[in-house]
Amino acid sequence: MSNSDHRPLTLRDVSEASGVSEMTVSRVLRNRGDVSDATRAKVLASAKELGYVPNKIAGALASSRVNLVAVIIPSMSNMVFPEVMTGITQILEETDLQPVVGLTDYTREKEEKVLYEMLSWRPSGVIIAGLEHSDAARAMLRASGIPVVEIMDVDGTPVDSVVGISHRRAGEKMAKAILKGGYRKIGFMGTTMPRDHRARKRFEGFTEVLAKAGVEIAEREFYSGGSALVKGREMTQALLERDPELDFLYYSNDMIGAGGLLWLLEHGYDIPNQIGLAGFNGLNLLKGLPRELATMDACRLEIGRRAAEIIANRVQDGADQSPVRIALEPMISYGDTLRRP
Amino acid sequence: MSNSDHRPLTLRDVSEASGVSEMTVSRVLRNRGDVSDATRAKVLASAKELGYVPNKIAGALASSRVNLVAVIIPSMSNMVFPEVMTGITQILEETDLQPVVGLTDYTREKEEKVLYEMLSWRPSGVIIAGLEHSDAARAMLRASGIPVVEIMDVDGTPVDSVVGISHRRAGEKMAKAILKGGYRKIGFMGTTMPRDHRARKRFEGFTEVLAKAGVEIAEREFYSGGSALVKGREMTQALLERDPELDFLYYSNDMIGAGGLLWLLEHGYDIPNQIGLAGFNGLNLLKGLPRELATMDACRLEIGRRAAEIIANRVQDGADQSPVRIALEPMISYGDTLRRP
């Protein structure tokens, strides 16, 4: 049962223990090729007794097949990417592919490093967040010769396939809804977003629609780090102190929106009449607040699923290798904090 | 720049492009051994121009060295494990080790499968949540011959090293604090926990201390799935309808605790006098609620860091391989919802 001498086990050990060739053991363990039931049973017994675990490193080298899919995302801590991962996992579980995650912390340097690291394991595909990469990263992706799916965002030029929503459009859509709701003095709160291109695009779409209607953002506030709920409270207070006339607050994510909502309720604001508010991302983590925050669903689960499907399809041999572009439609949810038109 | 014919690049390609042997290229790319500056520059230029990415599969096979650390945890979606991951990453970033995550969904079968899968990549170490594993899993861990750190929980017998808190003690500690606060009619809410051994142990420690003081849990309620915030509200309402006399509510996690808190505030309860409440896990995600929930810090970040440190130390050659046991002390935080003694 135990491997006390501590020489790592190999196929040879199993082969000797069961009295067949290494090749036959290999066939049994991979369920490939014809093996008699008797032999199969014998081999499985020996393998189990020894506690043998096949060496995928050797296997992958010999077969030049790796069942890994690299997933490169900025962070795991903000609820949006875990949900994307769930979607990816749901699909890949039905195949023999396996996701491996790399984190970029929203920096290009790290993205490049992580990508290099991942590609050095010769995965079968790459799913990577965003369309903005360094030239080197883009070159690596292209040179890798494997299917690449860029996710989250469709506003730009993909290397290969892309699945996401248009954040520009999401911003526009929210702006229109706010205007239709009759709001005119609008405050904006978001992260300081040097590298959050998606937040930037939403903001651009948002302000453009407002501009066309002759409305300007009256006040804005940015934060980074700390508890988002607390920051939402603080920024909301700060904004309203600067301009008590504001009748709408647009938050770049639901968490700060929730903080703002709590603060407004405590201070007796009449929502959504005296003041309306909306966030972004449809975190169902937040269902159960005193009021339901207006928000926009970024289709995260679906994005993960679609991206994984593209990879899974492409990996089959003889599969169509042409790039796919999927633009999902972000759905607005009015909740209790945005007047309906 | 591009590899259009699509034969994957190898060391040989770089070696031919730069006019030196493959071995020299290998040395340059790994920064190992003596190579003249001129040669180094030449090789790096060729590698970059070709867009060559070393093949770690081949490298690992040849050197039998893999810079991966398997991290096996139940889930990524409940805020506790992401924080552990952060701790692990913080430490491993200073080394050349890299974490690779596998998810078990709180089931033993999946744990066993994921472990097998991970071990087949011959990682340099394993960090795995909990002390309860199938016999097969335990056997694999032992047979692997690599450092293993079980995390989160210290109430049990580890395979090798262990870093965590005593959940039994955490439950006891909270029970004592509640009793000292003068509460006597206590309700409990948690997940249906067939496989959440840590929640179970907390519950056991909790009830035992109460029992010694002659106090019994008056009401209890369990949930699974859905939005924790909503569930917290619903369960709280249900419990108080069944027994309006309850003067304390203990929640097995902060999220449902937050839901309960919001419900109680909306219904005009006087907290913490008429009724007190406490959760578990110290999610700073939740800082910013109208009241700060009493809770207990499970030392998640620190657990991740310590576990990673153990692996990092052991991986060095000539390192002390003896098992380590680290029991961290969970700290109670009274917040605004638990009367101080």
Next chain:
DNA sequence: CATTGCAATGTTCGCGGTAACATCCAGATC
């Protein structure tokens, strides 16, 4: 009973690197 057919099993070679050792050569040393 020799021949065929096919399932079951074995053999050879190479995947793309690296460890370990071998070689080469310019400058230092006597």
Next chain:
DNA sequence: GATCTGGATGTTACCGCGAACATTGCAATG
């Protein structure tokens, strides 16, 4: 000038497995 030295580079032999092909043996066939 012969010898030594050590940095720079090359050669050889694997690492553990799987693809492709080779072989074996036994039942079916004429």
